[in-house]
Amino acid sequence: MEALLVARDITVVRDDRRVVDAATVTLDTAAIVTIQGGSGSGKSTLLRAIATLIPTSSGQVLFEGREPQVIGVIEYRRRVAYVPQLPQMFEGTVAENVRTGPGFRGVALSDTEVVALLEHVGLGPELAPRAATELSGGERLRVALARALANEPRVLLLDEPTSALDPVASRVVLDLLRALARRGTAILAVTHVEEHATYLEGQRFRMTNGALRADAAESAS
Amino acid sequence: MSYVEIPLWRLGIAALLVGVAVLLSRAARLELEKDLGLGAIRAAVQLVAIGYALRLLFAAEHPVAVFAVLFVMWLVAAWTSTRRLKHGPGTRVLLPHAFVAIGLGAFVALVPVFLFVIPPRPWFEGRYVIPIGGMMLSSAMNVVAQVFERLFASARTEAATLEQYLALGATPEQALAPYRRAALRAALIPTINGLVTVGLVSLPGMMTGQILSGTEPEQAVRYQVVVMYQLVVVAAVAGVAAASFARRLIFTGDAQLRT
Numbered sequence: 001m002e003a004l005l006v007a008r009d010i011t012v013v014r015d016d017r018r019v020v021d022a023a024t025v026t027l028d029t030a031a032i033v034t035i036q037g038g039s040g041s042g043k044s045t046l047l048r049a050i051a052t053l054i055p056t057s058s059g060q061v062l063f064e065g066r067e068p069q070v071i072g073v074i075e076y077r078r079r080v081a082y083v084p085q086l087p088q089m090f091e092g093t094v095a096e097n098v099r100t101g102p103g104f105r106g107v108a109l110s111d112t113e114v115v116a117l118l119e120h121v122g123l124g125p126e127l128a129p130r131a132a133t134e135l136s137g138g139e140r141l142r143v144a145l146a147r148a149l150a151n152e153p154r155v156l157l158l159d160e161p162t163s164a165l166d167p168v169a170s171r172v173v174l175d176l177l178r179a180l181a182r183r184g185t186a187i188l189a190v191t192h193v194e195e196h197a198t199y200l201e202g203q204r205f206r207m208t209n210g211a212l213r214a215d216a217a218e219s220a221s
Numbered sequence: 222m223s224y225v226e227i228p229l230w231r232l233g234i235a236a237l238l239v240g241v242a243v244l245l246s247r248a249a250r251l252e253l254e255k256d257l258g259l260g261a262i263r264a265a266v267q268l269v270a271i272g273y274a275l276r277l278l279f280a281a282e283h284p285v286a287v288f289a290v291l292f293v294m295w296l297v298a299a300w301t302s303t304r305r306l307k308h309g310p311g312t313r314v315l316l317p318h319a320f321v322a323i324g325l326g327a328f329v330a331l332v333p334v335f336l337f338v339i340p341p342r343p344w345f346e347g348r349y350v351i352p353i354g355g356m357m358l359s360s361a362m363n364v365v366a367q368v369f370e371r372l373f374a375s376a377r378t379e380a381a382t383l384e385q386y387l388a389l390g391a392t393p394e395q396a397l398a399p400y401r402r403a404a405l406r407a408a409l410i411p412t413i414n415g416l417v418t419v420g421l422v423s424l425p426g427m428m429t430g431q432i433l434s435g436t437e438p439e440q441a442v443r444y445q446v447v448v449m450y451q452l453v454v455v456a457a458v459a460g461v462a463a464a465s466f467a468r469r470l471i472f473t474g475d476a477q478l479r480t
Contacts, residue, residue, distance in 0.1 A: 051388060052475065052477070053387060053388060053477055053478070054480075055477060069475065073475050073476050075390070077387065077388055077389070077390050078389075081388065081389075082388040084384070084385065084388075087385060088381045088382045090382065090385075091399075100386070100389055104389060104390050104391045148389070151389060151390055
């Protein structure tokens with residue numbers, strides 16, 4: 001079976017340094033893949049390169065066998081969603097934030113759809129009219145997830161989704177990711193927390209100085 | 222035509238006014254004395270020079286001479302509009318874009334007016350083309366500078382937000398739209414304020430000058446109305462063009478933020 005998303009030999013050179021060095025990772029439908037590594041190891045850069053938000057020096061990304069440029073990068077980003085670490089909330093209400101992505105392609109989500117997306121990430125409907133910029137870190141991340149899910153992506157690229165969260169909120173988000181994967185969304189999550197990677201199960205990678213390799217711990221088991 | 226002539230020694234009296242500002246600057250420790258002094262001298266030297274240049278130009282009445290002057294003004298306007306920007310790709314990259322944006326604005330404002338509203342005879346008559354052209358170029362210059370300044374500053378300070386718009390499937394146009402709107406509004410508001418307050422708060426320089434040199438106020442007013450309308454279209458066209466160039470410089474062809 002053809003993989004849903006293939007990132008092959010991705011290399012990002014910045015100031016003569018190979019921040020990402022020929023990293024290869026494959027995602028199938030409903031798969032969870034985690035990448036661990038210290039700060040500065042290049043894992044965030046790899047994620048942003050796969051999201052086509054930064055140029056790569058070499059390598060290839062294929063979604064359903066086609067390059068983002070062939071699909072159209074705008075369309076590609078709707079199918080391969082990227083949620084950064086500490087996501088910015090846009091001006092306006094939580095509901096307006098959730099409506100952003102579909103709004104870009106002229107689709108107006110109904111109130112019911114917005115509430116459903118919020119519920120999906122464990123947030124109550126009472127949050128919808130609140131100003132998004134006044135939310136707590138955990139709420140922001142979940143709104144950012146709902147915002148990304150509003151585009152109905154096939155793949156979620158997540159940069160340290162639990163970094164701003166307390167253990168309880170982290171668990172809620174991790175459970176949500178597992179549930180999303182069960183329903184067919186492929187997830188590629190960067191994390192530096194060992195237990196979170198373990199809890200998510202799935203294939204594990206470790207990134208060191210820009211080089212990505214399958215986690216030895218996992219390969220042994 | 223009769224008007225009160227200004228001999229040089231009386232010009233000197235007027236210069237004392239700058240002295241008052243210099244004294245105030247010193248008293249308030251604004252440290253602007255040097256800028257004020259140099260600015261006053263530059264203004265006098267530049268204007269005296271353009272005075273002589275205009276006299277030669279009007280005497281020559283040759284289209285090449287008139288358009289050469291206009292071209293230099295255009296170039297200086299473009300250069301000035303990119304010079305003090307704190308963000309963005311720098312003067313060398315921006316200059317050609319500013320040049321085109323200012324040129325587009327001035328072209329749209331000047332050509333129909335000189336064809337249909339104030340047709341000079343001959344069509345290249347410097348007495349009309351140079352001062353009105355200069356006003357348009359200078360207005361376009363300010364608008365372009367402001368649009369560039371604001372958009373490139375936004376691209377830097379709002380990079381994270383812009384990138385998230387892109388990640389959610391925004392086109393560069395869509396991602397930049399709120400910042401573009403704010404920048405264009407800010408650039409157009411002074412011109413609109415000018416429209417609203419003219420005659421109530423300010424009597425514009427050109428009109429005042431025409432009246433002082435003996436033109437019927439009614440005609441002077443009509444000239445001023447034409448110029449004000451021109452200024453509106455200059456600001457709009459140059460501003461929109463500058464915003465469009467800025468967008469292309471802020472994003473790559475693959476809809477990525479340039480770093």
